[in-house]
Amino acid sequence: MREIIALARKDLKLLLRDKTGAFFVFFFPLIFAVFFGVIFSGGGGGTSAIPVALIDEDSTEASRAFAEILINSGELEILKTDRATAEDLVRRGKQTAFIVLPDCFGQRRENVFYGDAAIIEIGLDPSRKAEAAMLQGLLTGHYMKGFMTMFTDPTAARDQMQTGLDQIRELTGDDREQFVDLERFLVKLDTAFAELITAEKDSAAIDSMKTQSAETGWQPIKFAVSEVTLQRDGPKNSFEVSFPQALIWAMIGCAAAFGISLVVERTHGTLVRLRVMPIKLSQILAGKGLACFGAIVVVGTMLFVIFTIFFNVQAGSILFFIMALASSAICFVGIMMLLSVLGKTEASAGGIGWAALLIMAMLGGGMIPLFVMPSWIRGFSSISPVKWAVLALEGAVWRGFTLEMMLQHCGILVGIGVILFIIGARVFKSTAH
Amino acid sequence: MLKLDNVHKSFGKLVAVNGVSLEIKPGEVFGLLGPNGAGKTTTVNMAVGLLEPDQGTVSINSNLSPLEPATRRKIGVAPQALALYGELTGHENLTFYGKLQGLTGKKLNERVDWALDFVQLKDRQKDRVDTYSGGMQRRLNLAVAVLQDPQLLLLDEPTVGVDPQSRNAIFDNIESLRGKGRAILYTTHYMEEAQRLCDHVGIMDQGKLLALDTVDGLITSYGGKDIIIAELESGEVKIETNDPVAELEKLQKQGKLLRFRLERSNLENVFLSLTGRQLRD
Ligand SMILES: Nc1ncnc2c1ncn2[C@@H]1O[C@H](COP(=O)(O)OP(=O)(O)OP(=O)(O)O)[C@@H](O)[C@H]1O
Ligand SMILES: [Mg+2]
Numbered sequence: 001m002r003e004i005i006a007l008a009r010k011d012l013k014l015l016l017r018d019k020t021g022a023f024f025v026f027f028f029p030l031i032f033a034v035f036f037g038v039i040f041s042g043g044g045g046g047t048s049a050i051p052v053a054l055i056d057e058d059s060t061e062a063s064r065a066f067a068e069i070l071i072n073s074g075e076l077e078i079l080k081t082d083r084a085t086a087e088d089l090v091r092r093g094k095q096t097a098f099i100v101l102p103d104c105f106g107q108r109r110e111n112v113f114y115g116d117a118a119i120i121e122i123g124l125d126p127s128r129k130a131e132a133a134m135l136q137g138l139l140t141g142h143y144m145k146g147f148m149t150m151f152t153d154p155t156a157a158r159d160q161m162q163t164g165l166d167q168i169r170e171l172t173g174d175d176r177e178q179f180v181d182l183e184r185f186l187v188k189l190d191t192a193f194a195e196l197i198t199a200e201k202d203s204a205a206i207d208s209m210k211t212q213s214a215e216t217g218w219q220p221i222k223f224a225v226s227e228v229t230l231q232r233d234g235p236k237n238s239f240e241v242s243f244p245q246a247l248i249w250a251m252i253g254c255a256a257a258f259g260i261s262l263v264v265e266r267t268h269g270t271l272v273r274l275r276v277m278p279i280k281l282s283q284i285l286a287g288k289g290l291a292c293f294g295a296i297v298v299v300g301t302m303l304f305v306i307f308t309i310f311f312n313v314q315a316g317s318i319l320f321f322i323m324a325l326a327s328s329a330i331c332f333v334g335i336m337m338l339l340s341v342l343g344k345t346e347a348s349a350g351g352i353g354w355a356a357l358l359i360m361a362m363l364g365g366g367m368i369p370l371f372v373m374p375s376w377i378r379g380f381s382s383i384s385p386v387k388w389a390v391l392a393l394e395g396a397v398w399r400g401f402t403l404e405m406m407l408q409h410c411g412i413l414v415g416i417g418v419i420l421f422i423i424g425a426r427v428f429k430s431t432a433h
Numbered sequence: 434m435l436k437l438d439n440v441h442k443s444f445g446k447l448v449a450v451n452g453v454s455l456e457i458k459p460g461e462v463f464g465l466l467g468p469n470g471a472g473k474t475t476t477v478n479m480a481v482g483l484l485e486p487d488q489g490t491v492s493i494n495s496n497l498s499p500l501e502p503a504t505r506r507k508i509g510v511a512p513q514a515l516a517l518y519g520e521l522t523g524h525e526n527l528t529f530y531g532k533l534q535g536l537t538g539k540k541l542n543e544r545v546d547w548a549l550d551f552v553q554l555k556d557r558q559k560d561r562v563d564t565y566s567g568g569m570q571r572r573l574n575l576a577v578a579v580l581q582d583p584q585l586l587l588l589d590e591p592t593v594g595v596d597p598q599s600r601n602a603i604f605d606n607i608e609s610l611r612g613k614g615r616a617i618l619y620t621t622h623y624m625e626e627a628q629r630l631c632d633h634v635g636i637m638d639q640g641k642l643l644a645l646d647t648v649d650g651l652i653t654s655y656g657g658k659d660i661i662i663a664e665l666e667s668g669e670v671k672i673e674t675n676d677p678v679a680e681l682e683k684l685q686k687q688g689k690l691l692r693f694r695l696e697r698s699n700l701e702n703v704f705l706s707l708t709g710r711q712l713r714d
Contacts, residue, residue, distance in 0.1 A: 006532040010518070017520040273516030273577065276481045277533040278506040 003279045007287025008294060015257055015295060024253035026299050030306065033239070033246030037311060040238035049077040050131060053086035053098040060106030067101070069142050076138065090123060090228045093236040093314075093398070096131055097124035098228075099139070118143070123226040136223050143221050158193045161186055235398045239311035241369050243303070244393035247325070248366040248386055250299045251332040252357045256350070258292040259339030262428075263349040271432075281432060285425050288340075289333045296329035313397065320396035320406050327410035327417075328389035334420030335360075335385065341427040365390040385416045434459050434585050434616035435480055440489035442475050449475040451640035452489070457616045457633075459584070462607065464631030465620040466700060468712055472640040473620040474513050477589045480618065481510050493585065506535065509583035511575045511591045513620075519563030523554055523573050526562060527580060534581040548576040551606050553599055568595045575603065579610070586610065586617045592626070604630055624700035624712060634700065636707055643707045648700065655706045656698030663693040 015021045054070065056063050071078045079086075079095060086098035100121035108118040120139055124132055165186050168179045235241045262285075265271040274284050304321070307313040315321040339356070343349030361367055363377070364386025370378060381387045392409040395401030401409070435457045442450040450472040457463040465473045478484040479491055482499030497504040517526050527545045536544055549555045552572035562570060575591045588607075592600045607630065611617060621627055627634050628648050635645045644651060658673035661680055666689045674680040677695055684690050704712040 002537075003533050006529060010521070010529045013525070014518060014520050268519075269512060269514035269516040270518060272483060272512050272514065273510070273530070274533070275483055276505060276508065276510045276512070277530065278502045278504075278535065279533055280502050 003283055004287045004290055008291040011291035021257040025250055025257055029246040029249035032249050033242035037239035037242040051077040051095045053079045053081050053089050053095045055083045055086050055100045058101045058103045058105040062106035063101045087228055097122055097135055118221045119224055120221055121224040123228045126227045237312055239307060239313050240398045243307045243313045244390050245366055246303050247300050247393055248389060251296050254292050254295045255332045255336040256353050258288055259336040259353055260346060260350050262288055262340035263346055281429055292333045292336045293329045300325045315397050316400055317396055323406055323410050324392035324396045327413040330417035331385050331413040334417035337421045337424030341424050360384045360386045388412045436492045438490045440479055440486040442484060442487055448640050453642045455635055457618055459614045459616050460611055462611050462617045462619055462631045464627035464634040465637055466627045466634055467637030468622055471637040473637060474589055477587050480587055481508055507584045509578040509586045511578035511588045513589040515570050515574050517562045517573055522559050522561055524558040530577045531580050536581060544580055548580045551579055552576045553602055571595050586615055588619045590620055628700055636704060638708050651703045652698050655703040657702050657706055659698055660696040661693055664691045
């Protein structure tokens, strides 16, 4: 085993020093996937607007006005729909969250400073903590903004508020106790209005209202958060389609690079030297296989991190993703072994190898996603190992595969890999003597 | 240490090695001398198990087959075709091959240093091999062979393109390995090398071992006579003789010997008389 690891490390070192190899193994797949991801995302790339579904159950003047504010804000990409559809969209990851304006919304909004605060219901996957916090902040802000527009005349509003304050101050005992927070808020708000009257600066006032509500503990609206567990059966964005393709290209790059490197070992005499070492030919081939496997896993992990962080790709299951990546890597190690016996020289092996890989990729959905292919090609594409790798990877990312389906696809990949490796190794051994 | 017994090897119709038998003992340098295509490399390849003989046997330490990986632990080979990774440094090449030979840790570092010294490449060890000159690559190729201090060394034209100074240093080092009891097979088509280095020499041509003896033995048996070119008062004479001393005494008695030159016979003449051809055309 030590010898196999030494062989593999040598090959990885050689790959790192070969700029063309490194390009095809890492940069090309990345560029490919980003390019197609951007093209199919309908221009603009990763827009910052959060896609949310909006359900207006209240249907009052006030709720419609609030919806209008959200739509015009540009911070949210609003889709108006009913609750069932919204939940479904969120579950499938098409929309990040849904927002419900419940039927008491308009009425409670009238309770500016007393009575029950308005409630907004939001629903999203429990893992999306960042989005939940951001959404609540945004909604609070817009709600406050709505407030401000209610008071077209800040001076009048100030008077009204003063009346409210006086009323609170007249209360005694427990009744008074109830309104301590509100009282403190109104006092500060009063200052804010005073500023507003002098500065006429709308947004500054909203900001100060927000901080004051936070400082005093008074909340103008309350959120009811319901959890909708993400259940993936469709890509959330175009990068979730192009990410598995990036992995396919990385694996193709690795298979080609290591397959050709085995031919180079033969033509450059180093294979002769390896064969006079006290190791078996099978160890030499195993070392090559391990190097190819290792390179795929490393590049695959790097791409995964990049696409997760920068392109909003979210694997439905990390475990399944690891399974898919590992079994695809095994499959491509087999392909690598077969490629190494296809040509006698570097040039012929490279030419035949890349041609074979490109056809495999084309048929298997490495270039054009499988789900946009006509069904007759899709049937035909089953002969390409690339298809199984794409399906397994998509299964882990957005197809929402069950464990059984995952095992089935991984099994096929490992099977193909082992068979191709054995065939390749046999041919290699027979031509070595 | 190494014994070939009547080995044959053909490639299709071409008979590359045709019934070669030879034995190399510990502490001996055996030279295989022959022109291009004689079958030297094919013989070496069979000795290390890269090729299986069609007929005949190869044995290491009297009963081990080089086809077994474990046996190859005892053998160091410098293949005729350079076998190095150009993208790695000299040091990295040696470390890598050392690991495959089972060396580790401190021992590995020691041996790598020693091998670099052996071929005088210490100052270039951190450079990539594809920046080496041809002779330097050839020397590194040899360093890999001696790396694990094997009992049997098979050196297939290890000094082609190496400058005289480095070559002399390498010869000295090979001689010290012989002193430590290593068995060495050395193939070459330079008769000077064989003459300087080898205890026994096999003359090979067209797959056959035509003669096998010590250098002196070969010259005595096949080298023909020494030649005296003498200048007398009467003019220049050229005399072939087996006993130059007696011949010179005779000349001196005959008349005044002004000058003379002695041309000792060599392996070139041995080859010529064995094959009717020059070693190098
Ligand atoms: N793999 C092979 N396939 C076919 N013919 C071969 C092969 N290897 C060697 N030969 C032939 O066998 C004969 C002997 O070759 P070999 O390489 O042993 O010669 P050599 O003595 O080492 O020559 P040189 O001094 O040029 O290295 C040659 O005619 C060569 O063409
Ligand atoms: Mg040769």
